[in-house]
Amino acid sequence: MARLRYFLIAVFLLAVLAGLVAGGYAWYKTWQEEQFLATAPETPGREVLFRVEPGQLFTTIAANLKNEGLITNTHFFARLAVRRGKGSSARAGVFRLSTGWVPERILEELTSSAGVMHRVSVREGLTWWQTARVLEEAGMGDADGFAEAVADPKLLAAYGITARDAEGYLFPETYLLTPPKENPARLMAEVMLKEFFRNARKVWPGGLPDFEEMQRTVILASLIEKETGDTSERARISGVFHNRLRRGMLIQCDPTIIYGLGPDFDGNLRKSDLTNRENPYNTYVHRGLPPGPICSPGLDSLLAAVHPEQHAYLYFVARGDGSHHFSRTLEEHNQAVRKFQLDRNRKTYRSTKD
Incomplete structure (x- = not known):
């Protein structure tokens, strides 16, 4: 009977001891987690550029953070993310983080910021x-x-x-x-x-055209873009090009020749360039639009190409203030060329408006 009593006492004491150990361990882990949340890995911190790949698992992200010295415990960091409801919210990208930040700030940066843009x-x-x-x-x-x-x-x-x-x-x-x-x-x-x-889709709200029509529009828009120093003139310049194409006239657009000369163009357009038939972009000798766009036009030029101003102008020449003088006849155009180009003030002449 005494042996049984001693046995029960021993079992009780072991149970109490086990409870104390378990409670102590739980307290220790809680203390550890509190320390993790409140303490930065390094003081002072250092900046780290940290990359999150698209579709990367959060466990992998946490492991990479630990490898970079940005956190000290992957398990506690994952628990923090779950408690905050951000276990699947990390964004793909590059983030500028610091080893001097507490885990909460690291998590916030990874899940709320756009990263390094x-x-x-x-x-x-x-x-x-x-x-x-x-x-x-x-x-x-x-x-x-x-x-x-x-x-x-x-x-x-x-x-x-x-x-x-x-x-x-x-x-x-x-x-x-x-x-x-x-x-x-x-x-x-x-x-x-x-x-x-x-x-x-803003240019063709009813649906995109086939590529041939789209390409023709983009080519024309690229010419409008290169010829326009005053944005308010885009539709009018588009109207000139439309009128000339309709009549079978040469476009005679300097920027097309320059494009055909390629990246090595030195800025000096020569008379021989205007007569060179080997340049497929030379619209002084080849009728119709050039074989391709000569730049990437913006939305306004694309819209102008599709919606030209209706008028009778066939010519335009730069005034030297960013705008153009438009003419209906060659005689009027030649007079404008003499006034705005041949007799221009080279000190004040500019191709775009301020």
């Missing part, structure tokens, strides 16, 4: 090779990679472009995006093509 401004009227240089300078890939992308048959086919390259369809815009780890130049080409077709 590159701002790339591509203005209207650039050729694809000028755009390539802009992107390279902005850190969005190299120019050679962009050149390869804009002429990639697979990429062009994906957007229904049956031309030799994407000239004209690289939509001018200010883009905010995170450069991918690999081939950012191709990403930019795709993003700009998507933006073109998004805007094209």
Whole structure:
């Protein structure tokens, strides 16, 4: 009987001890987690550029954070994310984090911020090779990679472009995006093509035309873009081109010749360039539109190409203040050329409005 009593006492004491150990362990883990939440891994902290790939599991993200020294415990970090309802909210991108931040701030940055974004401004009227240089300078890939992308048959086919390259369809815009780890130049080409077709629906709200009609519009819009220094004149200049094409007249557009001379054009348009029949973009000798766009036009030029101003003008010449003088007859045009070009004040002459 005494043995049984001792046995029961021993069992009781072991149970109490086990309870104390379990309670102590639970308290210790709670204390550990509280310390984890309240303490940054390093003081002072250091900046870390941290990348989250699309579709990456949260457990992988937490493990990568620990490897970078941004958190000290993956389990506690996952528990924090679950409690905050953000276990599946991490965004893909590149984030500028710090080892001096507490876990709550790390989680907030990964789930609420846009991350490190590159701002790339591509203005209207650039050729694809000028755009390539802009992107390279902005850190969005190299120019050679962009050149390869804009002429990639697979990429062009994906957007229904049956031309030799994407000239004209690289939509001018200010883009905010995170450069991918690999081939950012191709990403930019795709993003700009998507933006073109998004805007094209504003030009053709009833539905996009077939590529032949779209290409003709983009070519004409590119001429309007390059010839317009005063944005209010786009529809009027479009009307001039429409009138000349309707009458079978030569377009006689200097920017088309310049485009045909390519990236090495030195800025000096010579008389021999105006008579060169070898240049397929020479609209002084070849009738109709040039074989392709000469730049990427903006939305306003695309709209002007589709909706030209109705008038009888056949000529225009730059006034030297960014605007143009429009003429109905060759005689009137020649007088305007003498006034605004031959007798111009070279010190005050400018091609665009302030």
